[in-house]
Amino acid sequence: MAAMSKPYYVTTPIYYVNDKPHIGHAYTSLATDVLARWKRLEGQEVFFLTGTDEHGQKVEKAAQDAGMDPQSFTDRVSQSFRVLAERMGFSNDDFIRTTEPRHKAACQELWRRLADRGEIYLGAYEGWYAVRDEAFYGPDELIERDGVKYAPSGAPVAWVKEPSYFFRLSKWQDWLLRYYEDNRRFIAPESRRNEVISFIKGGLSDLSISRTSFRWGIPVPGDEAHVMYVWLDALTNYITAAGYPDESHPRWKFWPADVHFVGKDIIRFHTIYWPAFLEAAGLAPPKRVFAHGWWTNEGQKISKSLGNVIDPLALIDEYGLDPVRYFLLREVPFGNDGDFSRAALAGRTNGELADALGNLANRTLSLIQRNCEGKLPAPIENPHLMHDTTLHSGISDLREKVGKALEDQQFHSALEHIMFEVRYANSYITQMAPWALKKTDPVLMLQVLRLLHDALRVFGTVLWPFMPTTMDALLDQLGVPKDQRKLADLATPLPGGIPLPPPSPLFRKIELAA
Template identity: 60%
Template sequence: MTGHKQPYYITTPIYYVNDKPHIGHAYTTLACDVLARFKRLDGYDVMFLTGTDEHGQKVDKSAATKGIDPQSFTDQVSQNFRDLAVHMNYSNDDFIRTTEERHKKACQALWNKLLEKGEIYLGSYDGWYSVRDEAFYGEKELIEKDGEKVAPTGAPVEWVSEPSYFFKLSTWGDRLLKFYDDNPDFIAPQSRRNEVISFVKGGMRDLSVSRTSFKWGVPVPGDEDHVMYVWLDALTNYLTAIGYPDADPAKLEKFWPADLHMVGKDILRFHAVYWPAFLLAADIAPPKRVFAHGWWTNEGQKISKSLGNVIDPYDLTDRYGLDQTRYFLLREVPFGNDGDFSHRSMVNRMNSELANDLGNMCQRVLSMIHKNCDASVPTAGAFTDADQVILGKAYGMLDTVRPLFDAQAFHKGIEAIWELVGDANRYVDEMAPWGLKKTDPARMETVLYVLAEVIRHVGILVQPLMPASAAKILDQLVLAADQRGFEKLGPDHALASGTELPKPEGIFPRYVETEDEGEKA
């Protein structure tokens, strides 16, 4: 690709500000961060967006409970999400807030477009609404709990009767089904795609897209008694951030349609049904893909505030380390499935996969080089078949990992890299360079050179997942900043013999449990 890098636009959902960030928020943004970093290293021009969703009745009520105005309330809570992004070392290019002027302008532009197309009409809404879910529910969707009607999520519902604008969602069923058919990768994983298709086939009613019973939202243009339904407002953020409608036409043309909206499975319907319908109705192309991941439990229990077992990302990183936490969250569970957080699995993975497999391999090899090769990159002789096999695997690893990451199968991509690490550990044991030192020093140098090249490849490939730890590995090979992109993988950019190397330092300390942790576990 000359001159113009291929654009890649990835988004997290914008997080609802009625609460402080927890592991679910950290997990979604982490997956996007890893993919964004991967794509940048792979030569793409990446736009990675996250932010906060700050309107709606729930925020209005939370602010009132705290006795402050909604804007001051959202200023405080939105900052918590910005702080988390910095703490977790996320590389987002923008952070959007739905209370910004640029966003209000984008929402009103989309509204006017839908109105002009005859897709919105004024009527009155009578039905069940859940403030907690910010969602309308049909009578048939409600369930009985302790003699009360509640939403399928268990949230309380109230009967609402007020004037409302409606979006003609009922007319979009067949067009959406055709769109899903024409774009088989639009919704992933497959199980979620099936859910959405069966929901749309079940028939859809027109969607209420405005409210008059409160004021905390984007005013409906030309009818200020109404504010826009929070989901029409929230989803538009993905367009706002790239300059819709006319703030930055070049950026909009470059990055839209988005390559990937990453969401939790609880908000899939809004992203895979309502959003493409709004966009198609406004003559805007829908995003290329929506991926809905699963939820975490804590030591086998559902996470809930009432159980007091909410997992705070700050606690995890303080206790286990930042890169260790990033590694565990994407390695532990097939991405898309639900996963269980357990202290025992976290410690096992840290100690076996990070400290032993990768950390120990780097330490052993670099220490032998330091001691036996004048503290510089060894000189390689002719490669044997065994050398060629492991080097070939290292050189081909990007081709193995790329399609897995493109399919959001992060766990499989990480597994493939760790297979290479396992092969390298076996290769060290089989070649026994410590023995070759006396019998065949030239062969010892070749073996250590092969291992240093494998470490270079692993170091470059784990940068998206563990940026700080990868940098430590690559620093120990004295790799310049411009030698760390994926285009430097392979034999053409192999380590230069004779390059002086620093004294190696450990990268992943073993996690040693304190006595009370041992008892708890």
């Protein structure tokens, strides 16, 4: 299958380096990784970007609290996000840091372009500012408790007054609403789309895009008393990595991005500020922004004060990488909030991975070893002549069903489609009892085992983006050559007679302490 014409660009948000990685970071990057891997299986040229957001007052303060200069602090914390990407098996093509020279150059060029087009002016800002969110809030958005004002996020706010450059965001209000209407898929899920539209209809003010009260940021071109607002700086990373401002760069073909994955707390920045900045600069906006929900831990809100932050690396050490990858995208619809529980992780791992998929593979391959001299039975020339074609038609349709679900970022639906067919294959092997057919109908036995092998090949291929290490092991046991593991290769049956290695367990069951 030839590569499709439009290269595919998918991104995580860049993660703020004021603290070490947690389950939320792993979750967003995992979704991005699975989609990138799937698109590669489809034969597309893919660019997958992640990285770290390293400027701003919050980072400057965190560095001071750690007794470090900001660059040394960001060097250390940024490395922990690289380690997370490696340990989680993410297939990112680049890791961007906003302290890199290429990013400074891109931000300053974007600023100059906006200024040249009359989109920026100098004024003064007064307003309620949350250092934790790096954001200003209107009086009607604030919550007051015990005489202290808080942002909707729960961050405390303080009244700030300082000179500032402004971006003419109010000018783009009507354009944004038209853009959302003309591009219905731009914001997902629908609940977030409605939230953003409602916010804009309440009226947009011009946006303060520079600060003078701290120094840890990218200097404003021509006025180095100001540093750029952290969100103008951070959002620009997506075009920096694509080669901006050099639009002849080989990576520029990937822009506009196909999907930005973000947490729901930063949806406004990505769906209001970012497309407005780009359109104002004469650049194409991204095609889609998907905002996922938040995790709780055993029913409790996750917070450092409660001491219940979930460390994804500790989870991997305890339960294995692929079961954790599978669980995070299987347990709740992507876009909804979800609860992490060890009992649920054990239930998915034991019931769906070990008992359903792992047991199916072990039974099928063990029967081939015992009854077919360890060699793959010949392809079924006309499966429609078999007495039961349900399994064959189910696996034939699976690629399309999974692809459609992933195109809409419905990861849980994609996995449910797969597990439905896995469960059916288990009922099929039990019903057909190929271990008994050797004496009564050896021809049918060969057909049954071949069909089950074909089904496992499909399962191993479509599950590979979710669990690459384990599915590579399954495809090895199935005798699938390493250069024949794309989706298009499923159309070509493996020849009969291939010697298959003895099977070995794919998953270990999780035993929880009583």
